Amino acid sequence: MASTLYEIARLWITFIALACGGKLGELVHAPLVGEIVVGLLLGPSGANFIPEPDGVVLLGNLGLCVLVMTGGLSIDVDALAHVGPVAIAIAVTGTLLPIALGCAFMTAAGYSPAVGVAAGTALSSTSIGMATNTMAAANALHTRIGSLVCVAAMIDDVLSLVILAVLGNVGGSSDDAGALTWAIGRPVMVSVAFVVVGAGAARVVPRVFAREWGWATRAGETLTKMKRDDVVVASMLTLTLGLVVACGAAGSTYLLGAFVGGYAFAAAPNAKDAWAKYDLLSARLASIFFLSVGMQIPLADLFDGAGAGLGIGYAVPAVLGKLATGAFVRDVGDAAVVGWAMVGRGELGFVMAREALDEGLFGDTPYVACVWALLIATLVSPVFMRRALERRKAAGGWAAGDVGAAEDGADAVEIGRHDVA
Template identity: 30%
Template sequence: MAAGLDTVQPSLPYHEPDIVTILVQSSFLLLLNLINALFDRLLYCGLLGQVLVGIAWGTPGAKWLSIQVEQVVVQLGYIGLILLVYEGGLSTSFPSLKANLPLSSAVALTGIALPIALSYTLQGLLNATPLQAFAAGAALCSTSLGTTFTVLSSSGLSKTRLGVVLSSAAMMDDVVGLVMVQVISNLGNNSDNIGAVTIVRPVLVSLAFAVVIPLLCRYVVLPVTVRLTSYRKSHPDAVVSRSLMNHQTAFVTHTLLLIALVTASSYAGTSNLFAAYIAGATVSWWDSEVPHPSEHINTPPAQNTPSHHDEAPDQEQEARQTSARNVQPGISTKPQPETTGSAIYERYYHQAVSRILQPLFFASIGFSIPITRLFRASIVWRGIVYTVLMVLAKMACGLWLVRISLPFAKFQQLLYKYKPNIKMPSVTHFWQKHTNSNTENEPSGPPGHSAEPDTTTQQETVPSLRAREETSHTCSASKPVSIQPALILACAMVARGEIGFLISAVAESNGVFSPTSGDSSSESELFLVVTWAIVLCTVLGPLGVGLTVRRVKKMQDARRDGGRDVLGVWGVDSG
């Protein structure tokens, strides 16, 4: 009878939390931020500390947090993951993305094919079936989006060309991995469940989102925005014009777009993380590629009356108006700074995500690591062997940034050959001066054999000849100045994280990892081996990136005293 009354109670009775609960939960949240700051300062990978705190406070460790609290942490942490991926979409530079799309695709394809291929060694290690080996490879072909964006942000590489290649390749890997989640969840342990609909539907839905959303932006959003911009130009004091200039309006619009795409993707059968990235990229496209009213259109009418201070021509305003006319009279290609997607995210989301939701997400990863079940001898050595193979599979992605004189370089040269030139601010004045020049003017000989037509800048450009060769878009057979960009890319691709745990957990819960024999003692051996690989890769990847970035910082400091540029074109800001 009491149970029946509990189910129909009109409200939740309020009870003050006891002091133990307050101390445990407050120490949990505070330590997540403290250890993140400490690890970021030392190794640029504070997320590792947050994962360890999750292990210690959660079910795998001391069990100080109740199951109900852990479930809430997982749910809030996943919201943080969605916002992290959304932020990654906001940082997308479309000119740079287009320019590096072939290279990013090659990196992503390598990161997908090699882990799946090497996972078939599990047939010898654990007598796994081909379907089980494929499911394990699907879990290990992913790249942690949350880890990728966090590492890029903490290392300051998120807007560089290296960051563009890494984030887009990681997204492609995870899109494939997340499509495989839908496939594996439908397969189960019975091969009779395999059908065309099971495999094709998640793939087609994901492709539909990747194709339909850009088409809607091009043929619906763009014309509507152009007409709205024209109206705002002719009616600067209208309610619509003033409303669209408010950051509150931009916040509501961006949030509704994110919610709509995430909801639609979930019901359609594809990844909501993929939809979050598309939402961020759509806002970034709208900010950078769609014409908006220029700043002087939004000034009050009172400024049109001449005054004593307006008699002298304002050259800066004339230049701004001339630049606006190149697009459309009174039109600028950028919205008001306070209404851009990045500004709205910084104003409304950044603090909550960085201080609460992001730490909870990485702590929730720690909750899912069965630390007490991983240390059986037969599991440990197989897990380490499989981890080594999975690390090597992802480290191979870095080879695309290493210019080597092998047959492999022939295909690599094609990726660079058809990459269009894009205007990117550089680390040197020389690169900034020549970024719009044609590549056919590049010197064909070794450094020092090139004659610059402008002799007035000879003293300035001589120490920059090395930087010019580093930033050349053509693929040469000479040794690279530094392999640090390749190491950063390779190590960042190693981290599996949330997507890997998700795929392996789905495969385990649906019986894909269950043994074919009747021996129940080895029921979860494959799952534990895969978990070993995911855990170690998630630890080693960010750790490797952090150590490499730390070394790059030191090398860049030495460069200021006459050393050479370390990252070259890969460290150039793509914005």
Template identity: 25%
Template sequence: MEFVLELVIILFASKVAGAISVKLGQPSVLGKLLVGILLGPAVLGLVSETKILEEFSQIGVILLMFIAGLETDTDELKRSWKASTFVGLSGIIVPFFIGFLAGVIMNMSTFEASFLGLLLSATSVSISVQALKELNKMKSKEGTAILGAAVIDDIVVIVALAFLMSMAGGEVNLSMIILKKVLFFGGAILAAWKLVPWILTKFSRLKVTESVSSGALVICFLFAYMAELTGVAAIIGAYIAGLAISLTKLKDEVVKKVETISYSLFVPVFFISIGVKVSFDGISQHLMTIIVLSVLAILTKLIGAAAGAKLAKFSWNSSLGIGAAMVSRGEVALIIAAIGLETNLIGQQLFAILVIVVLVTTIVTPPMMKYFFKRSQSKKDIKVTA
């Protein structure tokens, strides 16, 4: 029953902290992330990092990206493919090369420095999705460019990671990894076209309560599982599932029901769990390294992705808002860091440093997004008034 008490604390604290954050003029997600640090082992120790908390958190981030897919304007997504490509690729190239140089300066081997560059190239927009919703930018050109770029980022970085591990002597079959990804995306597109509408229609005819929302969750979790199985992030699978359902007549019903389930329980757990991962043990010994890598992680992604957005003819403030949304490394970078630790590409000390760096990028993302997108909106309002 200990976890039940932790759930009470998490749900109460996340809502209160979110409300305080909004009152102070910041996105609610920032307050939720910070209160997670306060509740976790690093400060009060009221919530601990357990397996069940991690599972609830995983469901939360999957549902968050599923909702993002449901609320994405698919026509706008098609139109913004070029912008997504520019943002995704430039947001990889700049962090990779700067990260590699930083690794060389830190006396890392070529493979270790390359791994650091790849980790800094990763992006997780799960936190950005919540900020986009609060800023009413989910269906905007900027929002769809961000979500499309996140898919591209995940594919390129994971394939590059597999290539690096194979070059480093790991038992990695690069051809098989690429084949799995091709099969997943090919299968996902086919399923979205034929299977998803059929499953939802069949579920809608069942004489049981909440049959449509249950059918939607079956599709969501199946896509997430298959994505994870083929080496694609589960959140990408969930996002594609949301996109598929957004094209059906049952979209509005699914959005309403799934949002209720997600935001009342699982999504708050996800936000809090990020802060719970923070540990201040030995931080003073590596403070300068953490500061330098955090600044590099923020600036390289911000500048790189913003440059891609500018190439796609977004305004400077919109470009910087898009760049800010790509800054969060989130759970994707944590997974990559864990792979690096398991394969001895990085040591335990660097792993602990990178965990804090990833958390820093995640916490700074919402206020940065708000700042740049609000500036962009203000300039548009001035032009309209003029």
């Protein structure tokens, strides 16, 4: 009994520290940084308060799946058609340019091109949550530029998930050219297939839950008794679980299955509102994931001169590779908003860096450099993005027609003609 009480007390203290870390991180609009720091301090390489973090890592992986699923669910399906071409250009550039710059930096630092590519992939993703939260705070989320940022970040994350799938396969492949080609080609083909499945599901699922369908109307009273929102959430979780397992088993990353599961319900009636009831639970699970990330970072190496120095330098391509995406927007003020919005990193960057380390694609020093670069980019993004938004407002803000573009749709079409090169 005494040992059980001790474990409960330790768990309780961990959760209190995690909550405090998140609150401190909110001061710089990056709660995930505070949560990672708590994991770093309490983990095996820190105070060793939690010497066996396997349980935390397992729960953190569940939180990661929920986080990625929520990202898919949050997509504005209608906005895809309006800003698609420009968003694709921003996303592709924002994915490939950091990889190229990261590879060049690591090669110049004396590492092999293979290590450079592996390290560069950690810089490829964007935090859609950070970007949307900052824009929402500035009342700019439902503008043309807000829709553009959200869609670009979403496509960016999908591309990063495909890269993550390739990364996981390449690590275990042999030097044989045929095996390497299959290791790269298989996850790409599987990922594309699941994206197509997700696009089809996003059209079918809303109809299934729409009251216009006869069987849904007849089942209306039953669904009301069962709490219709709970049925939607249960269906989404069930589909997501199936896709997570199927996607991982087929040769892609299971996280793509989580994203597709959420995206399938993005346009379903009341799906977003239904899931919003579980915001607190999903936020806590996400916090545990970032806690687990911190627990897996070697504290001594993080502040080692070589790792820290390399990481601070590596933050330069991490920032510039995303900031350059603003070049696709003509207006200088909007270009700064788009660029700094894409600079912010999220969960996928840390997952990619850890995947590369676990697969033996690079050692501890490049891994620590990736962590430093991701943390620095995550810290500076909201600061400079808020400044860019403030300057944009001071210069006249957004036209009346811009506001509500995400819901209205008509104004969003004008992106290609007025705002974007």
